[in-house]
Amino acid sequence: MSDDKPPSRNWFEKITHIFQDTPQDRDELVEVLKSAEENTLINPELLSMMVGVMHISEMQVRDIMIPRPEMVVIDEEMDFSQMLHTAIDSGHSRFPVTGDNRDDIEGIILAKDLLQFIAQRDENPESKFTLKDYLRPAAIIPESKRLDVLLKEFRANRNHMALVVDEYGGVAGLVTIEDVLEQIVGDIEDEFDIDDEDDNIHRISSLTFNVKARTEIDEFNEYFKTDISDEEYDTIGGILMQAFGHMPARGETILLEELRFEIVAADTRRIKLVRVTKQN
Incomplete structure (x- = not known):
């Protein structure tokens, strides 16, 4: 055998x-x-x-876009130092340039264009920054565009960012090639993820809650009995970006309306999830 x-x-x-x-x-x-x-x-x-x-062949741009209130933009009325400050604080490489409001998109400016002008100014102190000299055309796409189609367009046109418009032509948000590729590579899930995608506010204990940054301010105020203004921003993510004065990183905290907000999940462009703790 x-x-x-x-x-x-x-x-x-x-x-x-x-x-x-x-x-x-x-x-x-x-x-x-x-x-x-x-x-x-x-x-x-x-x-x-x-x-x-x-x-990604089943997903549309609206599923992953950075919402309008959370967009980091450069206003055409900013002076050069303000633009540079915005670029440094956000850490982004591309910025929509807006006119009278966020529906008035003048174009795109790159952070490297600002650096290029600094080098030029070092050589010639008389140089004056003219925004229009550095503007690049903005790609405009509908919310309904499929991600696989968008990825092909990004590659073909060598674009890295597109402005997203709704059915009425208003700016709904923006999307980058990195946002699309993230859908392929996959998000990193952790213990802070909220299982129910339809639930923006998730109670952890009597004093602690996980809140999605996209939660509208009216919904937040009704839940927490607060009075946060929605005149300038529609979502909690927008309010927090304004309060911090920069794109906060995970672990950063701030007090608002007797509530402690801790950033739980965020990338270089947007806040995704915050932990809210009642202080009384």
């Missing part, structure tokens, strides 16, 4: 076995890919990206 063990199946046999039943729809294909990951044919990161690629 031989002690030899039968040779293990090679990778080709394994993958052939997994795909022996042809997937009939996208859900079945995802299950096949998950099975491939379970059989160590692909790693979890690759599985996440493959599923993300499929999902």
Whole structure:
């Protein structure tokens, strides 16, 4: 009797076995890919990206755009030092330039354009900054555009940012190529995520709550019995950006209306989630 063990199946046999039943729809294909990951044919990161690629064909710009109140913009009336201060505080590389209001988009300016002028001014102290000399045309897209189509356009036109308009032609927000790619790479979930996507305010204890930054101020005021003004901003994220005076990082805190706000999740462009603690 031989002690030899039968040779293990090679990778080709394994993958052939997994795909022996042809997937009939996208859900079945995802299950096949998950099975491939379970059989160590692909790693979890690759599985996440493959599923993300499929999902962006089902998503629209409105699903991921940075809402209008949370946009960091440069007003055409700002002087050069104010523009530079905005660029430094936000850490962004591209900015919509607005005229009379946020629906009046004059174009896009890059942070590197501001740096270029500083270098020019060092060589020639007489140089005067003229905003129109540095403006680039803004890409305008509808909220309903699919993300896979947008990604192709970004690549074809070498754009990295687009302004999003609603059905009435008003600016609804902005989206960047990084926002789209994040849908493929995947978000990092942690213990602070709110499971119910329809629930903007999630009670943790009698004094502590997780609040999505997109929560409208009227909803927040009604829930917490506060009187935060909504004259300038529509969402809590917009109010907090104004209160901090810069794009806050995770862990930063501020007191408003006898409430302590702690940034729980944020990226370089927007606040996503805050923890609110009652102080009394």
